[in-house]
Each structure stands twice: as structure tokens, then as C-alpha cells.
Amino acid sequence: MINPYKKNAKLVLNNGIVFPGFSFGASGTAVGEIVFNTGMTGYQEVITDPSYYGQILTFTYPEIGNTGINLEDSESDITVKGIIVRNYSSNNSNWRSLKNLNQWLVEKNIIGLYGIDTRALVKVLRSYGSMNGALTSEDKTVESCLKIIYETPKMEGLNLSKEVSTKQEYFWQNTTETDFDIRQKLSEKPNKLKIVAIDFGIKKSILNRLVSHGCEILVLPSSSTLEDVLFNKPDGIFFSNGPGDPSTVTEGIDLARSLIEHGEIPMFGICLGHQIFGLALGGSTYKLPFGHRGLNHPCGNNNQIEITSQNHGFAIDPNSLSKEIVKITHYNLNDNTVAGLEVNNKPIFSVQYHPEAGPGPHDSDYLFKKFVSLMLDRC
Structure with a gap:
């Protein structure tokens, strides 16, 4: 009835x-x-x-x-x-x-x-x-x-980051203070570090966490060039999360490749940004059967395991990465997909998950501190 x-x-x-x-x-x-x-x-x-x-x-x-x-x-x-x-x-x-x-x-x-x-x-x-x-x-x-x-295109082959990226650059100064910020006394920060964040579909919580760790942020569109980034003389560069097929984000891949070759500025990528780093380093990506979307995905290595927040449908093929250029630092412990990497001998790293945990656990918040430490080492 x-x-x-x-x-x-x-x-x-x-x-x-x-x-x-x-x-x-x-x-x-x-x-x-x-x-x-x-x-x-x-x-x-x-x-x-x-x-x-x-x-x-x-x-x-x-x-x-x-x-x-x-x-x-x-x-x-x-x-x-x-x-x-x-x-x-x-x-x-x-x-x-x-x-x-x-x-x-x-x-x-x-x-x-x-x-x-x-x-x-x-x-x-x-x-x-x-x-x-x-x-x-x-x-x-x-x-x-x-x-x-x-009649609707499948996700493979779609560059959706250009649809959600900001069209104009803007500054972000908001912060999110948490109980563990107070316990760790993150309010006692050094002089502000200038971050250029490339927006492929960035989340507010990510920007807030960077500010909480002592950064001031200039957000740039996904179509930004090497000249656009270097003109702002950043202490660090952040590649954000975002939607769609990473292999189609050619402007972001070209930018990441140029910055990695430049190699002197600390860089941190998450989610789509992580996949873009992998592609810029000569790797390839593939579509997962049903993706990783949730708040309880275990990731890590032999030394440390984190419970992470994730939202992605593609992954980096580990066999496509050169061990002479890049080191895989984290794996998703559910299916052994690549969950983190760093460039050998350069202050550049990325993770597949969302360390800002909006929403999710705070196990991975230390990655923002790692990014800040890399910048302070070069100031």
C-alpha cells in the first residue's frame, strides 16, 4: 500500500x-x-x-x-x-x-x-x-x-577540480583551536609562515589547521603557474584535496613537477594533491573499485599506525614509482594501497588521507607540525 x-x-x-x-x-x-x-x-x-x-x-x-x-x-x-x-x-x-x-x-x-x-x-x-x-x-x-x-560521463577522465577551485586568490586567517591545541600550547607559535595553498577543492578545516599551526595562507586557483606561486615567495606550498580523476589535472601535475624540480621549498599534499605529486614524480594512478570514504581507515608503516579520515576513489600505483626518487611512507592497512610518500632528499611529502579530520580522529594532525618544521628549518 x-x-x-x-x-x-x-x-x-x-x-x-x-x-x-x-x-x-x-x-x-x-x-x-x-x-x-x-x-x-x-x-x-x-x-x-x-x-x-x-x-x-x-x-x-x-x-x-x-x-x-x-x-x-x-x-x-x-x-x-x-x-x-x-x-x-x-x-x-x-x-x-x-x-x-x-x-x-x-x-x-x-x-x-x-x-x-x-x-x-x-x-x-x-x-x-x-x-x-x-x-x-x-x-x-x-x-x-x-x-x-x-548519457552521463563516468568519473574516469573527468577533471572536476577546475569546477570547484576558487577563481580568485584570497587570504585565509581563521583558526580552529581545539583542546589538544591548548594542551600542546600551539598558541605559542613562531612568526607567521607564509603558505601558498593550491585549491583543487580545499576544505575550510584544512586551512584552519594550518593557521592554528602558525601559518598565514594565500589560496590560489588550481590553474596557477610556477610564476604565480614563486612570485609570492612562500615558505611552503600546500596541494589540497579535490574531486575527479587525478590524471586529468594536467595544470596541477605540471605545477607540481616544476616545483619538485625546483626542490627548495617545503611542499605538503593531501588526497588529490597526494595523487598529483605521484603523477608528477612519474607514477600512474588507477580507479579503486569503490574507494575509501570514512573516518576509521588504518594507515601506517612498521613504526606507527594512524586511524584516518579518507575520501577518494583513485590511488597511486606503487609499481609506477621509482625508489630512487620517492619513498612510500604509509600504506592503507585495509588493502595495502599507497597512503603516503616523500621525495628523497627534498622537503616534499604527501598523504592520501585528510589529516585535518573534518570530521574524524586527530591521529594525523602531527603532519601539519611536520610541515611547519620543514619550513622552520629553512627560514
């Missing part, structure tokens, strides 16, 4: 599997790559992570929306195309909450689907890999949805 108080909606996958459910948030149709995130918290940060640009996000945690939406936790103005949940809560309770999730999704024009078995959907994605799909609250047939899906 159709419930008259719920509006029907459905998800149609590229392989023809259909998940009927109910609509919330904005109405309409969204088409994109269907991915899943295993985090148990931080849904506002996740939905506004630019690395999800062009994707429809499934939350494996069974109920989303309990703490509502606030002004502080959005990572950017960019959002996912749609979200899929088992249940959503419009009865939110949190001292910072200003509105419920459903209201916010309507304002942001994000289409939502609830009432499906998200466990079954995730099993499909793990078995067949992430794939394009259509999420719709409109009266569309499965056949018409499949037609739209087949």
Missing part, C-alpha cells in the same frame, strides 16, 4: 538495479557516481566536502540528521548532488543547531532518498564497484532514468 504522507522516490543504478524509497530534501532528479561513506558522525562536513562534487552519497550509518545543521561545520559552499540514507531525523537536538537537515537540503537543492536498505546498496557497490546512478522523486520510468545515466 502506498503511504499518502510520503512522496515516492527511487534510485536506479547503471546496472539496472532499482531501490524504491521515499523523497526528502529537494525534489527533482540527480545523476552522478553513487558512493558510500562509513562515518558515524559529521554528516554536515561530509556533505560539503568538495571532494564529493558530482557524486551521490550513501551514508552507511542508519540515521542521519539527529544534530541538525549549524553555521560552523560546513567545509565549503559546494555540496554533493544527492544523499541516500536509511532513516533521516527532522527532530534534531543540539545546542548549535539552527535548522533541521531536511530544511537545509531544500535550501541547498540537494535531493534526498530514504527508506531503502542501505546495507543492500553498499553490498552492490562493493560487489560491482561504484557506478553512475539516477536518484529521482519525479515520475520517471526506469528506462528513462537509464537513458540519462548512459
